[in-house]
Amino acid sequence: MSTDLATKLPSVLIANRGEIACRVIRTALRLGIRTIAVYSEADANAPHVAMADEAHLIGPAPARESYLVASRIIETAKKTGAACIHPGYGFLSENADFSEACAANGIIFVGPPASAIRAMGLKDAAKALVEKAHVPVVPGYHGEKQDAGFLSGEAERIGYPVLIKAVAGGGGKGMKRVENSGEFAAALESAQREAQNAFGDARVLVEKYVLSPRHIELQVFADSHGNVVHLFERDCSLQRRHQKVIEEAPAPSMPPEVRAAMGKAAVEAARAVGYVGAGTVEFIADGRNGLKPDGFFFMEMNTRLQVEHPVTEAITGLDLVELQFRVAAGEKLPFAQGDLKIDGHAVEARVYAEDPENGFLPSTGKLWALKLPKGDGVRVDSGVEQGDEVTPYYDPMIAKVIAHAPTRREALAKLAAALGETVVAGPKSNVAFLKALCEADEFVAEKFDTGFIDRNLEKLGAVKRAPTKESVAAGMSALIEAEQDRLEYAHYKRSNEAFSPWLVNDAFQLAGPRETVARITIDGAPSRVRLREDSNELSVSMNGAAVAAWGVDDAEVTGGDDGFYVVRQGRQTHVAMEDLFAIDLEEADGDAIVKSPMHGKLVALFVEKDQKVEKGARVAIVEAMKMEHVLVAPRDGVVSEISAQAGQQVAQGAKLVVVHGE
Numbered sequence: 001m002s003t004d005l006a007t008k009l010p011s012v013l014i015a016n017r018g019e020i021a022c023r024v025i026r027t028a029l030r031l032g033i034r035t036i037a038v039y040s041e042a043d044a045n046a047p048h049v050a051m052a053d054e055a056h057l058i059g060p061a062p063a064r065e066s067y068l069v070a071s072r073i074i075e076t077a078k079k080t081g082a083a084c085i086h087p088g089y090g091f092l093s094e095n096a097d098f099s100e101a102c103a104a105n106g107i108i109f110v111g112p113p114a115s116a117i118r119a120m121g122l123k124d125a126a127k128a129l130v131e132k133a134h135v136p137v138v139p140g141y142h143g144e145k146q147d148a149g150f151l152s153g154e155a156e157r158i159g160y161p162v163l164i165k166a167v168a169g170g171g172g173k174g175m176k177r178v179e180n181s182g183e184f185a186a187a188l189e190s191a192q193r194e195a196q197n198a199f200g201d202a203r204v205l206v207e208k209y210v211l212s213p214r215h216i217e218l219q220v221f222a223d224s225h226g227n228v229v230h231l232f233e234r235d236c237s238l239q240r241r242h243q244k245v246i247e248e249a250p251a252p253s254m255p256p257e258v259r260a261a262m263g264k265a266a267v268e269a270a271r272a273v274g275y276v277g278a279g280t281v282e283f284i285a286d287g288r289n290g291l292k293p294d295g296f297f298f299m300e301m302n303t304r305l306q307v308e309h310p311v312t313e314a315i316t317g318l319d320l321v322e323l324q325f326r327v328a329a330g331e332k333l334p335f336a337q338g339d340l341k342i343d344g345h346a347v348e349a350r351v352y353a354e355d356p357e358n359g360f361l362p363s364t365g366k367l368w369a370l371k372l373p374k375g376d377g378v379r380v381d382s383g384v385e386q387g388d389e390v391t392p393y394y395d396p397m398i399a400k401v402i403a404h405a406p407t408r409r410e411a412l413a414k415l416a417a418a419l420g421e422t423v424v425a426g427p428k429s430n431v432a433f434l435k436a437l438c439e440a441d442e443f444v445a446e447k448f449d450t451g452f453i454d455r456n457l458e459k460l461g462a463v464k465r466a467p468t469k470e471s472v473a474a475g476m477s478a479l480i481e482a483e484q485d486r487l488e489y490a491h492y493k494r495s496n497e498a499f500s501p502w503l504v505n506d507a508f509q510l511a512g513p514r515e516t517v518a519r520i521t522i523d524g525a526p527s528r529v530r531l532r533e534d535s536n537e538l539s540v541s542m543n544g545a546a547v548a549a550w551g552v553d554d555a556e557v558t559g560g561d562d563g564f565y566v567v568r569q570g571r572q573t574h575v576a577m578e579d580l581f582a583i584d585l586e587e588a589d590g591d592a593i594v595k596s597p598m599h600g601k602l603v604a605l606f607v608e609k610d611q612k613v614e615k616g617a618r619v620a621i622v623e624a625m626k627m628e629h630v631l632v633a634p635r636d637g638v639v640s641e642i643s644a645q646a647g648q649q650v651a652q653g654a655k656l657v658v659v660h661g662e
């Protein structure tokens, strides 16, 4: 079945990166189409580069110097003889000029005609156009007049609350909800400013704010022979700042007559612009008292494949990227509307490198651990691997996790379980937050709208929270073990004897229980943890409370550059030793003082008075509990004072050695 398509489209250049590039390459490889990847300098080792048959560097890390440079991408396509270009989503996917440039160079653009992209590009023009095709639009003003007095009059006519939207909008930018006329002028100004900054176009439209809004979108598909169908709907109402977080198909509590009405409207909207290929028609539905055939309104049409297309693939059994290739090759859609059926329910969660406990700030850095779930009915689309860096250059999405099951409840439970197996160590992630969403009672009971997340931040754990005692205990345990391994290895190398006294913990054991305080950092904040050893049992306490029994077995602990990342139930806590030497360096008179980091025993002293030392040279070892600390010279110099003797008990902070700088 694939060979015929590969004859028509022998090769494809994928003008994208990350999970969507990998996703497109996967289907192309299956169909026998030669795959050509492009990449920026930051992506030289990215999975999409390794997956493709060939890959070409197109510029530096910033997207506007690489993935957004249309001329360089076309040049690469010509050089490599690419038959077509798949733009993925984002970047150049909705750029009509790019689609025309492809055509001008004899390369097929896997997407709609430039005219359809243009017609749907501006929200106001798109609304006017679909309205003519009898598609319901939100009551509002989407004309040319932009002066504040006029628009505020329109808001009055429409009735508050209203929404001001940038006509060139996208990504929720330039969008303001206004409750009453008193707030209108300020909101308008700020929306215009945002729109000007983000899109270079300050124009706005004003529309009715739909109450209890549900975001429901229809996947449409059209071929170049006049056939247009829809592949049912997706519900993307779980949003934050107008951005999708969880998407599902079909929409919960969707009456068949509303599905039919929305499907018909979506197909009409696509027909109105002569659409070809995969597209999405977004509606906002009034969710008060259930979905109604006259209670939904066109918002916009996205003229590309969407991030959340896998939920549609799950319930229809179709490969939308394959369909895109077939339509681009001029084939007819292989089915009619009546052939399509919904199979079960699918839910997708977008796993992001961000910190829900800190205002969802993007989080970057190396992925020290990345464990993605597997299983029947679980699909993972990812474009990064363990060891990769999450950079600030691109969208910080790590993966999409999709669960498919016979019923919605089963799909949500399966997704929650899959997220429970997901481990992201290094950058912070939203895994725990996503899992809490899948398990939130009201959401499971199909009672939600687009305001659900904002109303429930606290319940969903998206607020500042203290690390759990279990996570701190697991981190401490790893720190102690690492410290012991390091010392044992050093001692082993130093000694030719099979039994070194250094390896015997008991060698320094005093009678009775011992306690010491370890100076660590928890998520970067200096903290003190009390360790207590009693007949070889170790316990840890913080702020006077016992932290946990030793050994927390439901935590995933990963070593990083510095310290350990503990991931437990999707939440990450970083535990490290405090940088003692930074504190102990007292420069005032050229002396650097090496102090004991804790109450313990000075088990070795490696220097003598007047000895020359280099910064970083071993000076002493202090042992407390099961932890031994190697203390090093904080600077180059000469040992000017020795204040303790090997074998002696020393207090935390006690001066041990002074290194005099020259």
Ligand code: ADP
Pocket: 138, 163, 165, 169, 170, 171, 172, 173, 175, 207, 208, 209, 210, 211, 213, 215, 239, 242, 282, 284, 299, 300, 450
């Ligand atoms: P963008 O293109 O910036 O993403 P959209 O027009 O797609 O903007 O709207 C994004 C989200 O804003 C929708 O998913 C919905 O949650 C909310 N929204 C948009 N229009 C309305 C409206 N008229 N009433 C209520 N909510 C709306």
